[in-house]
């Protein structure tokens with residue numbers, strides 16, 4: 001039963017797997033590790049899996065480009081959930097390896113900026129090589145390709161390694177955000193603490209084009225949580241923007257802002273409205289509640305019907 005299957009960035013022992021296992025429904029699903037983010041997402045596109053968990057951004061390094069680009073291209077997928085996971089790395093080695101013997105280290109490219117200072121201080125001569133994921137780095141150490149890998153301490157047992165150093169993180173409170181994507185269908189109902197993601201392409205390259213987009217959010221009182229630009233591959237200066245904002249598409253202020261984007265952009269791809277992992281409810285600006293938008297629309301209709309509001313003194 002493929003709908004019950006969830007893929008994730010593998011192999012076994014990634015932070016992504018740890019994040020996936022925090023979801024209650026993971027206990028009843030078949031969890032299938034994939035070799036890359038695109039492979040995990042394509043399995044959903046072609047119906048082999050009902051969902052995929054992939055890393056999307058990190059509080060130190062920013063966007064995970066493979067995920068950001070996959071969401072903007074190919075068959076559309078929607079985000080249904082997000083998971084936040086605090087990240088601390090362990091330096092995993094084959095049993096008996098000592099720190100002085102380490103000449104090569106590996107890990108996911110997003111891991112490197114999170115351990116850079118630790119490496120400079122403790123292994124200044126070691127050569128870094130990127131792996132497809134942190135657990136894949138651990139697998140490569142097991143195979144003898146590298147001397148050490150930065151990964152979750154929990155990955156050690158899976159690959160017959162031992163944690164030589166634990167709790168490595170240059171920045172305190174480093175957090176990675178993961179998203180559960182599925183084929184497009186109705187977004188989950190609003191919870192009051194939601195987030196909405198879109199990808200957009202500007203209609204033309206002219207002064208103020210991006211400002212016009214941002215003004216739509218500002219005018220509707222919608223707070224932005226992430227904005228990222230990615231090259232489209234169509235030439236220097238051609239960008240796709242991805243934006244996360246507070247609120248659900250069903251919230252009037254969000255719907256109005258996105259309608260503005262639809263008018264202004266050559267393309268807007270809705271990437272989902274889903275509950276915020278931190279459960280934080282937005283602080284609304286005066287005049288931006290659902291009731292305010294409904295009252296404004298009713299006022300327009302009353303005016304068109306020849307029933308203006310009660311006599312107000314002219315200003």
Ligand SMILES: O=C(O)C(=O)Cc1ccccc1
Pocket residue numbers: 009013014015016017055058087108110111132133134135176
């Ligand atoms: O899930 C993993 O282990 C990954 O390789 C992706 C990643 C990279 C850095 C921090 C968290 C997740």
